[in-house]
Amino acid sequence: MSKTVDIDWSNLGFSYIKTDLRYVSIWKDGKWDDGKLTEDNRLYISEASTAIHYGQQCFEGLKAYRAKNGDIQLFRPDENAKRMNSSADRILMPEVPVEKFIDACMQVVKANEHFVPPYGSGASLYLRPFLIGVGDNLGVKTAPEFLFSVFCVPVGPYFKGGMTPVNFVVTDFDRAAPSGTGSAKVGGNYAASLLANKLAKKEGFADCIYLDPETHTKIEEVGAANFFGITHDDVFITPTSDSILPSITKYSLLYVAKEYLGLKVEERDVLVDNLSEFKEAGACGTAAVITPIGAIQYKDNLHVFHSETEVAPITKKLYDTLVGIQLGEVEAPKGWIYKVK
Ligand SMILES: *Cc1c(COP(=O)(O)O)cnc(C)c1O
Numbered sequence: 001m002s003k004t005v006d007i008d009w010s011n012l013g014f015s016y017i018k019t020d021l022r023y024v025s026i027w028k029d030g031k032w033d034d035g036k037l038t039e040d041n042r043l044y045i046s047e048a049s050t051a052i053h054y055g056q057q058c059f060e061g062l063k064a065y066r067a068k069n070g071d072i073q074l075f076r077p078d079e080n081a082k083r084m085n086s087s088a089d090r091i092l093m094p095e096v097p098v099e100k101f102i103d104a105c106m107q108v109v110k111a112n113e114h115f116v117p118p119y120g121s122g123a124s125l126y127l128r129p130f131l132i133g134v135g136d137n138l139g140v141k142t143a144p145e146f147l148f149s150v151f152c153v154p155v156g157p158y159f160k161g162g163m164t165p166v167n168f169v170v171t172d173f174d175r176a177a178p179s180g181t182g183s184a185k186v187g188g189n190y191a192a193s194l195l196a197n198k199l200a201k202k203e204g205f206a207d208c209i210y211l212d213p214e215t216h217t218k219i220e221e222v223g224a225a226n227f228f229g230i231t232h233d234d235v236f237i238t239p240t241s242d243s244i245l246p247s248i249t250k251y252s253l254l255y256v257a258k259e260y261l262g263l264k265v266e267e268r269d270v271l272v273d274n275l276s277e278f279k280e281a282g283a284c285g286t287a288a289v290i291t292p293i294g295a296i297q298y299k300d301n302l303h304v305f306h307s308e309t310e311v312a313p314i315t316k317k318l319y320d321t322l323v324g325i326q327l328g329e330v331e332a333p334k335g336w337i338y339k340v341k
Pocket of ligand 1: 061185221223224225226245246247248249250284285286287
């Protein structure tokens with residue numbers, strides 16, 4: 001494609017930029033339309049949409065990368081499609097067929113190819129698929145119509161000037177309830193997290209750590225990322241719970257830890273009172289891939305892992321391997337990479 005854009009790739013952050021085209025599809029009378037690309041970045045929806053009043057909405061986040069050989073590739077978009085459908089099921093929205101979801105992502109990347117940052121810049125093209133209840137409706141019930149859209153924004157590397165550990169504080173607030181919507185990627189969980197995030201930042205922490213909503217003894221989420229720890233005998237541990245959002249990065253790291261680094265892996269409870277079992281800890285999600293955790297403040301105690309300033313060695317290896325896979329530098333497991341053609 002010959003189009004170009006005037007963007008300083010090395011100074012991109014994580015903020016909205018209007019790109020050329022986005023995908024929109026409508027569900028009505030029991031079926032999805034074919035969907036189309038549009039230049040308009042505004043939605044025109046009923047004031048009575050369930051998405052506005054009753055939080056009937058969910059979203060996804062994934063990235064397109066410029067690979068070493070110049071190809072543009074998506075990382076496991078099928079997993080995002082499946083997760084969006086399980087979020088949709090939980091709040092009574094129609095599923096988007098996996099092929100339709102992937103096709104929408106492909107169309108959006110292709111149409112905005114000139115916004116895909118170059119290989120080596122550390123920047124990437126972030127895709128935001130979302131599904132919302134729309135149409136005239138007043139009572140608390142599922143919407144008469146739905147809108148599925150995907151837009152994209154070029155974003156910079158999460159850590160400018162290299163990866164560094166950050167500190168987190170354990171909050172008393174919950175982002176989700178037992179048997180609630182914690183495992184669905186719905187906006188309501190994020191609304192519930194805004195105040196806790198603000199208070200954590202005010203105290204000088206990057207974000208807060210949520211404990212399990214039932215007993216407040218086990219680590220669940222680190223802000224909007226999943227937790228992992230490396231024990232003193234090199235086991236990769238990550239918590240399980242019905243109220244954790246199943247991070248695709250987390251499941252990819254579980255695989256990388258086992259199959260590429262030869263570590264033992266285990267999904268089990270992580271007690272906030274027993275952080276000394278870990279020599280390394282991190283948070284994982286699409287935005288940063290891995291955020292090394294320097295220390296965790298819990299009540300009056302600041303627990304430091306490897307170091308507050310230096311990235312721990314296994315965390316670094318996990319990061320380098322997974323990023324290498326996303327950029328086409330390290331051979332990917334079968335089915336993880338979707339080339340945009
Ligand atoms: C999206 C999200 C994550 C990370 O999931 P990835 O698929 O790895 O990006 C973790 N926790 C919460 C609460 C999330 O919403």
